[in-house]
Amino acid sequence: MEFVTIFYLVLIFISLYMLVFFMMLTIKNRKKIFYFPERKKDYSISIIIPAFNEEETIEETIEHVVNLDYPKDKLEIIAINDGSKDKTKEKIKKMMKKYSQLRLLDKPNSGKADSINKGIEIAKGELIAITDSDSFPSKDSLKKLVGFFNDEKMGAVTSFVTVRNSDKNLLTKIQEIEYLILAWSRKLLDFVDSVFVTNGPLSLYRKKYLLKVGGFDSNTLTEDIDVTWNLISHNYKTAMCLDAQVSTVVPHKFKEWYNQRVRWGVGGIQAILKYKKHFFKKGIFGLFIIPFCSLTIFLSIFVFLFSMYIFAKNFYLKFLTTSYSILNDISVFHFQNINLNPSTLFFFFAVMFVCSFIYYNYILYKINPNKKLTIRNFATRFLYSLFYLALYPIIWFPSVYRLIKKDYRWR
Amino acid sequence: MKKAHIFWQAAVVASIIFWIGIFIGIGVEKSRVEKMENFYLDSQIDFFDFELASEITYFYNLDCSIVNEKSIEFADRIYAEALKLEKYDDSNKIDKEALSLHRKYDLLRTMLWKKIIESKKNCQNFSNTIIYFYKYVNPPLNTKALQNTMSNSLLDLKMKYNKKIILIPIAIDTNIESLNSLREVYGLEDKYPMIFVNEKFQITDLEGMENIEEYLN
Numbered sequence: 001m002e003f004v005t006i007f008y009l010v011l012i013f014i015s016l017y018m019l020v021f022f023m024m025l026t027i028k029n030r031k032k033i034f035y036f037p038e039r040k041k042d043y044s045i046s047i048i049i050p051a052f053n054e055e056e057t058i059e060e061t062i063e064h065v066v067n068l069d070y071p072k073d074k075l076e077i078i079a080i081n082d083g084s085k086d087k088t089k090e091k092i093k094k095m096m097k098k099y100s101q102l103r104l105l106d107k108p109n110s111g112k113a114d115s116i117n118k119g120i121e122i123a124k125g126e127l128i129a130i131t132d133s134d135s136f137p138s139k140d141s142l143k144k145l146v147g148f149f150n151d152e153k154m155g156a157v158t159s160f161v162t163v164r165n166s167d168k169n170l171l172t173k174i175q176e177i178e179y180l181i182l183a184w185s186r187k188l189l190d191f192v193d194s195v196f197v198t199n200g201p202l203s204l205y206r207k208k209y210l211l212k213v214g215g216f217d218s219n220t221l222t223e224d225i226d227v228t229w230n231l232i233s234h235n236y237k238t239a240m241c242l243d244a245q246v247s248t249v250v251p252h253k254f255k256e257w258y259n260q261r262v263r264w265g266v267g268g269i270q271a272i273l274k275y276k277k278h279f280f281k282k283g284i285f286g287l288f289i290i291p292f293c294s295l296t297i298f299l300s301i302f303v304f305l306f307s308m309y310i311f312a313k314n315f316y317l318k319f320l321t322t323s324y325s326i327l328n329d330i331s332v333f334h335f336q337n338i339n340l341n342p343s344t345l346f347f348f349f350a351v352m353f354v355c356s357f358i359y360y361n362y363i364l365y366k367i368n369p370n371k372k373l374t375i376r377n378f379a380t381r382f383l384y385s386l387f388y389l390a391l392y393p394i395i396w397f398p399s400v401y402r403l404i405k406k407d408y409r410w411r
Numbered sequence: 412m413k414k415a416h417i418f419w420q421a422a423v424v425a426s427i428i429f430w431i432g433i434f435i436g437i438g439v440e441k442s443r444v445e446k447m448e449n450f451y452l453d454s455q456i457d458f459f460d461f462e463l464a465s466e467i468t469y470f471y472n473l474d475c476s477i478v479n480e481k482s483i484e485f486a487d488r489i490y491a492e493a494l495k496l497e498k499y500d501d502s503n504k505i506d507k508e509a510l511s512l513h514r515k516y517d518l519l520r521t522m523l524w525k526k527i528i529e530s531k532k533n534c535q536n537f538s539n540t541i542i543y544f545y546k547y548v549n550p551p552l553n554t555k556a557l558q559n560t561m562s563n564s565l566l567d568l569k570m571k572y573n574k575k576i577i578l579i580p581i582a583i584d585t586n587i588e589s590l591n592s593l594r595e596v597y598g599l600e601d602k603y604p605m606i607f608v609n610e611k612f613q614i615t616d617l618e619g620m621e622n623i624e625e626y627l628n
Contacts, residue, residue: 005504013429020428021421028417192417288418313552320556328617330564336494337563341443341502344436351432 037147046125051133083109135201155236222267265399475534547582
């Protein structure tokens with residue numbers, strides 16, 4: 001058997017394993033997917049909203065936070081102006097006149113992680129909720145998250161992020177599908193204690209554990225991944241509530257999307273490098289989370305490069321054959337050359353693709369059963385499955401480049 | 412860790428599905444090879460028939476056109492089978508038995524060529540023979556492109572002249588000793604792909620293909 005065939009078979013097995021793994025988690029936990037425990041205690045909660053140049057959305061975010069369904073005497077809201085150059089500060093001050101529980105922490109720009117740490121320093125709550133200043137938690141989201149802290153070892157609980165501006169264009173529509181599928185898979189990972197990222201739009205942390213692990217690391221580009229891994233590596237639990245929703249604004253321009261994803265890419269690799277000593281150490285973190293994330297990145301890059309090599313090789317062969325034929329007035333194509341015998345590998349890939357596509361559609365139906373399946377929606381899902389996922393690994397190249405160049409600017 | 416056994420369960424289920432897929436794949440690929448083996452057996456019988464027919468023709472001084480027709484029919488048949496074999500070979504990724512089958516076909520084609528050379532000595536007005544030598548085992552990309560183009564060109568020629576041409580493609584790198592001897596007899600250049608017309612003219616490039624019609628009788 002050729003090396004290429006063996007490589008493809010290994011790849012098929014890994015993909016098949018992941019697909020079966022997630023499908024089995026779905027089947028086994030189908031009745032618990034949207035479950036959240038009732039809270040046994042009204043914890044005091046400090047909600048931190050770090051903001052940098054968010055004059056357009058900060059007021060609405062605060063409105064959503066203030067209107068959260070949770071005992072008002074147990075809530076404290078801290079909006080942090082991280083040296084904004086626009087009118088973010090003025091807008092927060094305006095909201096303070098309206099809502100007495102809102103506090104402002106005005107500080108020079110030092111980045112999101114540092115801003116959150118400053119917020120934690122002055123926060124009085126037992127739990128710390130962090131929400132991005134362009135995100136909008138649903139009314140019942142917070143109370144659904146709190147119940148998870150009945151478990152004394154629970155360090156952080158994250159929510160289900162939906163896309164607010166999904167109707168803007170194709171890019172936002174595809175991101176909506178991506179967010180829904182990510183949320184679902186994250187919830188499934190919760191059933192094996194492997195929620196490896198607590199998102200920025202809305203996550204809830206136990207303050208004493210946050211302080212124990214040293215808060216948020218301001219040297220990383222994805223402080224949410226880092227703090228989650230830090231908590232897990234200290235044997236604290238993380239969880240995800242699929243019924244606690246928060247909507248957020250996603251990039252609608254390619255450049256913004258690209259910058260965001262490269263930033264996530266750099267942050268992801270930073271986290272792997274930072275926690276590499278935990279690789280294959282006993283426990284879910286060393287045996288699954290780090291290898292899973294590393295393998296995902298490694299395979300994305302390797303498979304993409306390999307596919308590009310095969311594509312370039314075939315393209316070059318076709319180009320040479322066509323140019324020879326044209327130059328010498330020879331038929332470019334003969335029907336006898338068409339091969340209608342699919343190879344086993346192709347058949348495997350086709351079956352895997354169809355199964356994944358059906359599974360994605362099942363997820364999207366379960367999360368949003370009221371959404372009509374129009375031809376346009378179906379086409380977007382197809383685009384997501386076939387092109388978006390296939391081309392996404394491109395992001396890893398600039399991410400690795402930025403990491404090598406030590407370019408850790410927030411773009 | 413909650414439900415850690417799911418990792419093993421998934422591994423077992425994935426392995427079962429994977430191996431079922433592999434066995435189905437091997438089954439499909441084997442059935443293709445078997446189909447070609449059956450074609451080959453039929454072709455072998457046809458070859459013996461052709462061989463006997465030509466010997467009877469010479470022995471009893473019968474009309475040579477029968478031998479000519481038989482050789483064209485047979486060459487066309489194994490040419491079509493060669494195309495099919497190439498496709499199966501491309502598609503068969505797990506079971507690589509097609510390589511030995513390829514050798515058998517190359518041997519059969521060499522035998523046919525040799526028989527045609529003999530027939531040409533005994534019969535006049537025999538059809539033109541075009542032997543197409545190509546590299547089968549991992550040809551470089553440039554050679555592959557050249558082979559694809561030459562192959563298409565020969566297909567054009569065959570469609571144009573049909574019965575006037577006996578087209579026999581033979582791979583030069585499947586270790587057929589008799590083929591090597593024949594190549595030596597005709598002093599063929601060691602440059603491939605190559606088209607050898609009527610045991611006289613060697614063409615090794617696309618420019619040379621423009622004159623191929625001039626070499627035909």
